[in-house]
Amino acid sequence: MRRRVLGKKFFDEPTLDVARSLLGKYMVRRRGKTEKAYMITEVEAYDGPRDKASHASHGRTPRVEVMFGEAGKLFVYFTYGMHWMLNVVTGPKDYPAAVLVRGVEGINGPGRVTKKLLVDKKLNGKKAAPSSGLWFEDRGIAIRRSAISRTSRIGVSYAGSYWASRKYRFVLSV
DNA sequence: ACGATGATGAAC
DNA sequence: TTCATCATCGTA
Numbered sequence: 001m002r003r004r005v006l007g008k009k010f011f012d013e014p015t016l017d018v019a020r021s022l023l024g025k026y027m028v029r030r031r032g033k034t035e036k037a038y039m040i041t042e043v044e045a046y047d048g049p050r051d052k053a054s055h056a057s058h059g060r061t062p063r064v065e066v067m068f069g070e071a072g073k074l075f076v077y078f079t080y081g082m083h084w085m086l087n088v089v090t091g092p093k094d095y096p097a098a099v100l101v102r103g104v105e106g107i108n109g110p111g112r113v114t115k116k117l118l119v120d121k122k123l124n125g126k127k128a129a130p131s132s133g134l135w136f137e138d139r140g141i142a143i144r145r146s147a148i149s150r151t152s153r154i155g156v157s158y159a160g161s162y163w164a165s166r167k168y169r170f171v172l173s174v
Numbered sequence: 175a176c177g178a179t180g181a182t183g184a185a186c
Numbered sequence: 187t188t189c190a191t192c193a194t195c196g197t198a
Contacts, residue, residue: 044193053193058183080194081179087193100193111194155193 005129006136011090012071015097016168018090019045022136023172024143027104029117030133037137038117042103044153045168046087049096053159053166056096066125067096074134076114076124083111086119088128088136102154102169147173 006025011018026037046054046067055077056064066075067089075087075098087098102110114120119134126132150167157164 046193055182055193061182063182077193078181079192081181081192083179083194085193102193109195115195153193158192 002138002140004138006072006138007129008070008072010072010136011088011128012092013090015045015047015090015099018088019043019099019168020148020170022088022099022101023148023170024141026137026139027101027117028130028135028137029119030130031118036117037139038104038107039141040101040104040136041172042101042108043170044100044102045090045097045170046100047091047097047168051159051166052163053153053156053168054096054098060096064096067098068094069125070127072128074123074126074128074132076119076121078121080111084114084120085110086114086117086123103171143172149173 022040022043025040027040028037049056056067060068066073071090073089075089077085087100089098091097104113107113107116128135149171151169152165153169
């Protein structure tokens with residue numbers, strides 16, 4: 001099987017492009033000797049300091065510092081008192097942007113993804129790479145444009161009508 | 175439908 | 187220092 005680990009070059013692109021490109025790619029998790037790969041089926045883009053749905057719209061706080069950093073780093077934060085959210089940083093340094101992984105094959109919901117893959121704050125700020133135990137791979141699956149649907153993002157009504165209605169969510173239809 | 179559960183930022 | 191708000195999920 002053809003495998004290519006996705007690195008900085010892949011993620012250092014416009015957030016929306018990266019989000020769409022991640023569909024059909026694989027997220028690989030290694031814990032000790034066991035390694036599991038899951039095809040990515042649902043993502044959301046959070047794009048820049050003016051995106052009111054992005055936590056980075058409040059400025060460069062410790063919680064979101066990683067979003068301002070290097071593309072290809074993992075951004076993990078805690079919400080709703082019980083869920084970890086897994087993102088990967090995109091675009092240039094000092095431009096806060098990331099893609100939230102909302103679903104993978106067989107697992108729907110960002111909180112379930114992190115629970116299943118045992119993701120928590122220990123991964124925050126780590127590079128998405130085999131050395132950190134969590135990374136992304138291109139395994140040669142081609143995704144047709146027609147297999148991708150775009151919708152507005154989930155749970156961001158607080159962001160105001162403009163930002164809440166941006167079609168920044170990408171879903172791979174079965 | 176709503177409660178669990180806690181970090182965050184804004185208000186006071 | 188308190189408070190409402192949340193990129194949610196499970197149970198109902």
